[in-house]
Amino acid sequence: MRDPAALDVLTRRGLIGAAGGALILPEPAFAQPRRGGRIRVATTSSSTADTLDPAKGALNTDYVRHYMLYSGLTQFDARLTPRLALAESFETRDRIRWRIRLKKGVPFHDGRTLTAADVVFSLMRHKDPRVASKMKTVASQFAEARAIGTDEVELRLTSPNVDLPTILATSHFLIIRDGTTDFRTAVGTGPYRLKVFKPGVRTIVTRNPNYWKPGRPYLDEIELIGIPDEVSRVNALLSGDVQLINAVNPRSTKRIRASARHAILETKAGLFTDLVVRQDRAPTGHPDFTMAMKLLMDRELIRRALFRGYATIANDQPIAPTHPYYLPGLPQRGYDPDRARFLLKRAGLLGVRLPVYASPAAEGSVDMASILQEAASKIGLRLAVNRVPADGYWSTHWMKHPLTFGNTNPRPTADLVFSLFFKSDADWNESGWKNSRFDQLLLAARSEADEARRRQLYGDMQVLVHEKGGVAIPVFISSLDAYDQRLKGFGSIPIGGLMGYAFAEHVWLEG
């Protein structure tokens, strides 16, 4: 799946982006982009916590806003391969020291030119606890960054990491101006300039005529609002008040399909809601109990009933089939109550009573918990579903009880998913799973330059998590966007909905 050309160059010469940063886009070849027009976009959330600081981006509205205003060193294409953006080249021999050359003469919105100092500042600020960056953990691998002249940066990592160009394509690492501390306005190098920013109300951006990609973007103006209520969001689309929405509930797809003016786009990505079975306490830590939980997941029912088919069956490991490093051929675990009953009986745990914590905060978890409870009761295991409010769920309940539900957004690299959620000492090692062999494989893969060998390491990790891990992952949930059909150039970048949040520079309005 991964673009062979890009990687080929990386392994031989220590460079990526042979095509000079050209973007492969999911655009139909016959359509000619048209300049002009204005659209209004509604996403799921908008509150006073809305931010113009890429480091603080927490929700899809933030990511979309940041991709409109700022550019990154790299950006994702439709296959999640990092393409060069503000960077002209990445060079490394040991995957520890990286030499990043910048495009020359890229202007900020205020007319100043992008320099290496801006990049150094944008990357290293994530390590400052006062910045409160969402990526502080990831950024802790940046040991040192320094500017060499005005358009070259040397970044030294604490340990080898082949994925650096991919990590830098995420919205948190977008490039801001050196020394920026005031985020009441935004000065970036992105396709649009800020016109109005009112947290919790709206963001309006206008076309940046000096964007560094000639001819882009196409729209004159975009207004971004948040409509948390899904029914209202769909109504706003159908009544023509907005032209693009995200996070459509599968139940609403029928209504949208009935409209001749609108269309739905399903993006299969790595989003999942998982049952977290704590491994560090009895009785959930018993391997037989954990396996029984995985066997009690009726994946087909969850896919069909909860998500109306807009989901992909998963196999208790976090790498989705759309991912370049997905290991095909791993036997699919099915719904097997008899085997679950046998395992629980063998472990002497059939009589236990346990609460399961589910919350609307973890998408679909309340219904999943009910399905699990039903399946468990059939074999004599008594689970009680504790439905708790979304408010405060992550800080009070998640990972804190023997059985809770988690929810993980797609991450661009296998390394990020595994390092953040499965490494023995990870902060969000949800189930408290400790496996030293897994940790070794993970570290080995980070520095492995040989593509085939690397693929094999990630495959081994998927097998380990599938067999021994402490989480049950029933399905990968597709993200559903709906849009006005006059909007063209809209496609999927499988890191999330709304073209991986970066639709703004790709779409245009048909005349």
Place this chain on the structure above:
Amino acid sequence: MALTLALILRRLGAAVLTLLLVSLVVFTISSLLPGDAAQETLGQSATPEAVAALREQLGLNQPAPERYVRWLGGLVTGDPGRSMANDLPVRELIGARLPKSLLLAGLTAAVSVPLALAIGILSAMFRGSLLDRALNVATLSMVAVPEFLVATIAVLIFAVKLRWLPSLTLIPEEATLGEMLRAYALPVMTLCFVIVAQMARMTRAAVIDQMSQPYVEMAVLKGVNPVRVALTHALPNAVGPIVNAVALSLSYLLGGAIIVETIFNYPGVASLMVDAVTSRDMPLLQACAMVFCSAYLLLVLIADVIAILANPRLRR
């Protein structure tokens, strides 16, 4: 008149005390909520050290009484502090939203109060008639249907199907009067559904109460026409209970408009307060609570003053 003034002053004093108590209660209750602004800001990425750093930056590591006193000091000197979620001054945030809430409330009041009074007086005049019963059933069923249902159905009919009105109340900076009216039509209608019934029924009860008094009977026997009896004889004496019902209903329009604000994506203070609760943004939450409480107290005070002025017996 001097007595009325003294009463107003006494009421204002009590209002300040009430506000103080409310702020204390809101502060205490909201500190019982799980998590704080630092944890909510960081969300899933709240590692212990990141939380500690952010708490220090936000001043959340200081003891609660100290934070409360500092906030109160700021409020007295006219500075309600900065929002913890986005570091903007609370005054600026509320200043941007309050006029919108007041506009929505004002428009709703302008439509609903005359409507409710008309319904109430009409059904009182024709008490027991078919009209009375029809108005009764209509207003009761209006208040019985939850407002989110009213709003959603109205959007489905008028915005999605007929495309007459916008489904969102987004007011562009340079809106014409026509655009404004179109944008406000659905939310105002929804809110009227909620508050008209209460006011209409109180009006009806108060007017009927007066209609059975001997002086009204006297007027009727003297041959005064029924409209005059209701409007100039009964109504002035029924003003007291009516203005109180109106004040209570209108006080709902600030904080209670949350559902309407959510469905029509209208940026008012109610959704601001909900945001503040979700992000555990104490300065903003406290300030919103103060705004709602003051508005309520003010409305009740105005109602009382009107009732006193309208009733010579209470004036003394």
